[in-house]
Amino acid sequence: MVPRAHSSLYGRVGLFVCEERPEMADKYIPQEIEPKWQARWEKDDLYRSAPPGAKPKYYILDFYPYPSGEGMSVGHARNYVPTDVLARYYRMKGYNVLHPMGFDAFGLPTENTAIKLKTSPHLLNERYSANYVRQYKLMGLSYDWSRLINTAHDDYYRWTQWIFLQIFKSWYDPRKNAAAPIADLERELSEHGSQAIFDYIDTHAEAVGVATKDTPPVTAQQWNGMNRRERNDYLMNFRLAFRAESVVNWDPVDKVVVADEEVEGGRAWRSGALVEKKVIRQWFFRITAYADRLSDDLDTVDWPEKIVKMQRNWIGKSEGAEVKFEIGGGNLHSPVSDHITVFTTRPDTLWGATFMVLSPEHPLVSEVTTPEQRAAVEAYVAFARGETDEQRTAETKEKTGVFTSGYAINPVNGARIPIWVADYVLMGYGTGAIMAVPAHDERDFAFALKYGLPIIPVIDRPERTAKSLVFPSSVREGFRTELEKAGIEFYAAPVGNVGEGLYVTLHGDEQIDGYVTLMRSFLQPNNWNEIVGAKWLFVFDDSASGGGVQALDSVEADRRILQRCKAIYPPVRDNRTVMEMLNHLPFYRDVLFHAEYGRMINSGSFTGTPGDVARQRVTTWLTERGVGKRRVNYKIRAWLISRQRYWGTPIPIVHTPDGEEALDESELPLRLPDVEHYEPTATGESPLAEIRPFVETPRGRRETDTMATWACSSWYYMRFADPHNDQAPFGQKEIAYWMPVDMYVGGAEHAVMHLLYSRMWTKVLYDLGYVPFIEPFKALRNQGLILSPQKRMDEKGHEFYEKMSKSKGNVITPDEVVAEQGADALRGYEMFISDFEQTVPWSTSGVPGVRRWLERVWRIVLAPEEDRGQPTEFSTRELRRVAHQTIQKYERDLLNFGFNTVVAAMMEFTNALFKARDAGLAGTPEWNEAIDILLRLAAPIAPHIAEELWSRKGHPYSIHQQPFPVVDEAAVKEDEMTIVVQVNGKVRDRIQVPVRAGEEAIKQAALASDGARRFMDGKPPRQVRYVPGRLVNIVV
Template sequence: MRYDFNQIEKKWQDYWAKNETFKASNTSDKPKYYVLDMFPYPSGAGLHVGHPLGYIASDIYARYKRHKGFNVLHPQGYDSFGLPAEQYAIQTGQHPAVTTEANIKTYRRQLDQIGFSFDWSREVRTSSPEYYKWTQWIFIQLFESWYCKVHNQAFPISELVKVFENEGNEIIDAACDDNVEVFTASDWNSFSSVQQQEILLQYRLTYLAETEVNWCPELGTVLANDEIVNGVSERGGYPVVRKKMTQWSMRISAYAERLLQGLDTIDWTDALKDIQKNWIGKSVGASVTFNVIQSESEESHKIDVFTTRPDTIYGVSFMTLAPEHELVSQITTEAQKAEVEAYIEKTAKRSERDRMADVKTISGVFTGAYAEHPFSKAPIPIWIGDYVLASYGTGAVMAVPCGDQRDYDFAKHFNIDIPNIFEAVDISEEAFASKDNVTIANSDFLNGMNYKKATKRAIYELEQIGQGEGKTNYRLRDAVFSRQRYWGEPFPVYYVNGMPQMIDKAHLPIVLPEVEKYLPTEEGEPPLGRADVWAWDTKNNKVVSNDLCHSEQSEESHNGVYPLELNTMPGWAGSSWYFFRYMEDAMRDETFASEDALKYWENVDLYIGGSEHATGHLLYSRFWVKFMKDRGFIGVDEPFKKLINQGMILGTSAIVYRISGTKTYVSKGLKENHKVEEIRVDVNIVNASDEIDVEKLKQWQPQFKDAEFILEEGNYIVGREVEKMSKRWFNVVNPDSICEQYGADSLRLYEMFLGPLEQYKPWNTAGITGVHGFLKKLWKLYVGQESLNVNDVEPTKDNLKTLHKTIKKVEEDIENFSFNTSVSTFMIAVNELTAQKCTSKKILEPLLVLISPYAPHIAEELWQKIRNESSISTAPFPKFDPSHLIESSKNYPISFNGKMRFTMELPMDMSKDDIEAAVMAHEKTIAQLDGRAPKKVIVVPGKIVNIVG
């Protein structure tokens, strides 16, 4: 009987689907275990062999946990809202829902053929209304909440309103906008409804505000900070400019400290935690208020700055404001006005990218105004400069040129005084920025103190005069939540008198309307501005035609019909909570996930996905989870207990060399004699020895059809280059063809065999014959020409030794996510058992369970053949018995000065002294020593003998 993998794999995939083998139950006596993959965006290109890497790893772990007696939840779904489908829709006019559906079909077929143990009954799609109903619902909850800094927790906004009604807002310490005005209870009660709503917006966890956003004109939408890479859009690489727009934002900054602290409670890699830590960017220091020295006609102004070095307060010799700072226009003197305005105009024109590209050029302008030093009362010139960012801190700095290199460079450039406030430090060449070994000088009450002491004292003194306090600052900004796109979740929001109103939960979902084109309107409104039926009828609670709504007229004539929000939600909305949706299987209509389901599954035990989501999805999810916990919707504080980033599988591109100006291609070994151009060709027509099939190449593209080829030894050898797998390099390998040619089990084993999971590694299809050959050997161990090789004979000592060392190693490997070494272990085990001619069921049965997570199809087939039972999927994992590994003797390596010279077989239970005696008596020892007396003999029983001298 032959190993017919195509037939076997199809058979078991059908079996698993039909019997719902991997359906998880929400009620079980078994302990739960939740294994999750980052769900894919279903792109039109389908999967290539790089994509399933993480899915295979998580599938092995999920299957292993089932063998270990866990009730495993291992679901899969689609992050199916997104830009590519929309771009495609713009080009072709096809509805994104249609192309998305088609892409999902392809993905499902490709995933199924690899034999994953997903519970598909719990599938989610972020773009389906039954799912985004709950995304909209969570948005409403955020809108209806505020964050109390005293309790460090989010509460319903209704509670805040009660406080306002009774006590005003002075006693409230909330995460809110900076410019909130203080009011009393009677003020509040006298405010109009619109005024009250405006104030509440400043407290809500999702709020509408005019903010400076990252506008990408090419994409026609705003982008969040994590969607911008090196000043251009992550998707497409288009320029990004600053623009003021009214947008929904998420007050994630309220959670900065908890997002930081929470990292200590989860099992993620340090690398990933560091990325999030840097992104949150906590810095501890002080806020200091400087009074602007006013001339008689002016009103008084104050400038707040944030500094991490309040100890250097006496080193301040100027201040710098960001050009966008609101005070600039008010404090600039008449004499400096023209120069300042010219500078502002110049910097505003520079894109973010230009500004980043050219950090070395120092530029700035004096405003003509002076601030007063809080202690010395000395006048301090106020400058503006674009090295100060409007978006960080207060957009203003107290410049201490002796202690900060940027301030130093600025001062040097503009000939500003650089007072030295450090004892015995030379600052003639550069600033002294260190916090260690500092002694403050020329600083009045701070003289002689070190950094720590001086910082404490400076803050204390500032507090005494009411011009500062200790403060912690975070780099993390609130996240823009509006996108001017079509293919995303609509907001459950309509507007009355310009104020946003939430639609009641009972009327969700608000379904994405039809539009005739997916582009912005001529007036520059988002695509939803093209929808004809996109107004909210508050009387009938449904979406109605825009004709019924007359926004220009008075409130009465609206007839209760109001315009709906035209923006849609960003890609990260749906992915910030989907892991809870999988938990629910039966009551998806009534709730995002039922209490019982949430209580049983808690959170994700193991999450596998790419590290590119470090500052996006992985941070936003943690934020939403903390919020939902605060509001009592869930019971956990973190979504993902353990997280592993799988590395990327790279392509191995194939290169042919065309002699310049000719149609002749020269083999790699002969190219040195010619001037050549490198041309990448399809990797799928190159064999393991880097020889290309010239005939196939001629058919592949017309440019090769009548080309000449200079061969070496009868073959054309290609060059190789490891780079990202991409269509443009022709190095994409499709899992479909691998499964067809070698089978899913081979694909699974090979992806794991390539190297450590976390590492980047190149794919080379040629190598798959190694693991494929292993599977054939495995098959032959169990199945002979005519009949099965498996019988009830008692296992030999060697058989047991092989089995148990394999159990030990594989179990350790899976627990450590070291799947590559397990595959080698299987190879060794099968090689040994084949050599031992092992036929014992007591060996071959447990071996199948070990292999089953990795190569489930062949394991199922052989299991059925030898046990006549259905599925291996929940067979108990074999138990390791160390007694089978105990050796009676050890082949000791005998070293001289650390170099191994020969080995010697000695009993395991021999004493140290006896070993030494035996080794010293050995003829080779005597020969090695050549008459010298050894200085020392180190004997480590069971390990090694080392003779020094």
């Protein structure tokens, strides 16, 4: 086994030792031992999971990859190595471990490559995934390869289709709060009609998502009079997998519809193209029905807080009320509806609703528009429709809108408020119409300022700050002195170019009232002064008629006040509202608007209602009067699953004359046909549409859309439990034993989509009785990204590291690292590189560092007699202590995902062994025990070298079937401890004391220490504090 290339390096020692103990003399050559053991493990099927049994199970899963032609980089291994270490650890701890791998094989990149290379995606899939398997094996990962999954194989997607059908054949019964067979719904409709269901939805705010919006009610009689086609169409409003016409995001580059989740900043996630709007009939999953459970059940999982937040945010639950506004004023009598319903989370601000805004797509826009405004409104609606999402959401975009000239009646005070159309109101959220409360909503505030709409505060500022600007020469002499006397905060500064004014800030109602009194007596004739913020008061000169203090408490007051101001001070004549006038003064800007909860004001009989109960009380009152009710709203939309592409799971539906119908389960799998061409069609239809034998069936035209890959990945983790079952997606025994996944590890980029979809499928399958758990992934962890090792500079001179990518030519592959340094060194460095969750650049000098550690392990195990260093003091007791302390630290850190410190602990242990050797301990029983522990601890991290050394030490194969070492608590205990002596919190000395020493003795020893005496300077200790086992702090 003398290596060829290394013989010259090796010569001296090799020749000498080879003759006597050839096995001891070998150098560590991973390139030889790694393939050898990998072949042996594979032959012996060493990592195969046992069938469900009495043993406790541990299911540890990596996010399965999308296999690409580029293969893996060292960045991908950041995910796979730590989970492999855990899998190996749990096996040694006696668990039956499930650690499988598979491929998310369907999807666009492969299809696009196939089109470009004029080859078949089937072929590419096989090639790519085989390459991945090769790379995985190269790294010595202990997957159970007998469970390999490929989602593009028909023995897998058959069951994806099967689950699709179960979802298609279900609806969400809000009364059971669970999915139920669609047949139950049909029965109910034929016996009782839809009344009970809609009544329930109406009175249970959380149930909004169970049926398509605006589904018409039917009576039993109507239902029974429907033909099959009409019934099928009606049921689509309830099915959990349904087809509906909708505006979708169209990616003109990939020629495919993409989901909301796949659009980032108006651009398609994969292709980067600006998405366009298109109306197509599409397949969806009714994930909205599960919104509440998806949100609530997040409480039951051990996931990173960040991911939980992102999911909750995506679901976007908000509680509020729905309020009906009568359409009125003028001669408008709508034949469609006599009211507009708005959704608000702030029913407590209803009295401040001074206008209403409809989304440009709102069906009542043309109803409320008067003839004279029609042209303007239609032009605006056309403009809004033409906008891309990106334009519409552009950050700096100023609000736009147009008045319809129609009015609505605010139900709480009968006020007649104008109805506007503006694109800042989205049709897809709430009811597509809002009541605008400009005093307490930032968007409405901006809009009202721009268009001169009145802004009336109806919620008190919780912090009682008010401001007042005293205009130059608007008050009599002595006012300033009075302010000072009253302790009021103010400063003097020029007001524009009209002279020096006083900028007053008031705190608390008492001070404000005092200020008003003062102002009333000092205000000069033909002047006014305003107090804004905590109170909204205008003090006018009393001598004029109707003078005194006016409050800005209504639209009428706004008009009155403004009129008087204009009369007194003409420069303000162009202002349309008081708020607009105040907004011109920068001094006031931070007190004009607030969105906090607070005491209701200017709200009729509700004035004075405290902020914490206001919402609730108003909602109850609205409900009693029949003009509103509690309502919960979710941001989450139906999950778009259709793709008009070839390379995906075919949707098992036939379009019959009677509507969309399910394939019979016996017809599954519905295979993807082999075809010559699979370029997207010009029309945007799936290429499958052009394959007549596929499309044409005796029952009707086959659905030609395929499913997005999110469907495949929504259940693959369940298939691993029983991957070869051809009777069902999985056996009951297997799923109950293995699921849920105990530890799921992957990148944070799937925080919303994959994890949310998987959770929904799990809940549907749970409701239908196929699985016994409500959450699929008990614990989740995200690994950090690995960046390229090269530092770059951006235009501003900031240094940064870029992501590894083939196009940038900076990819480092596991292949090259393994070839150079071996898989064990790569594994060690993947763990050691950084904190697991941290994004970090790859370091090319890091792997050799770990390699050196492995070399040291090799030497200390095989040839402890060589190269003795300086003799040291090291007892057998200490050796045992280090060994057992290492076991402790290793387990504690490993279970906390502290992989880097696990490796560090192993390095320290190895260093200690060298010291022990120098002290002459090699060969003692304690030494042999320590070496045994070292190898067992190394096994999960560096499985090849551990196996090789284990075998060379004469132990029976395999180390990977050995139990994990058990901590000897007695050995761990120290006999002596080092106590730090501090004087006034600064370390001044260290003393050695026996562990058993009492507190008093230790304190005395500390006081007597040289360091302490020197720094106490002869002063008596004021306090002596002892922290057990750690330190003594002497305070003087």
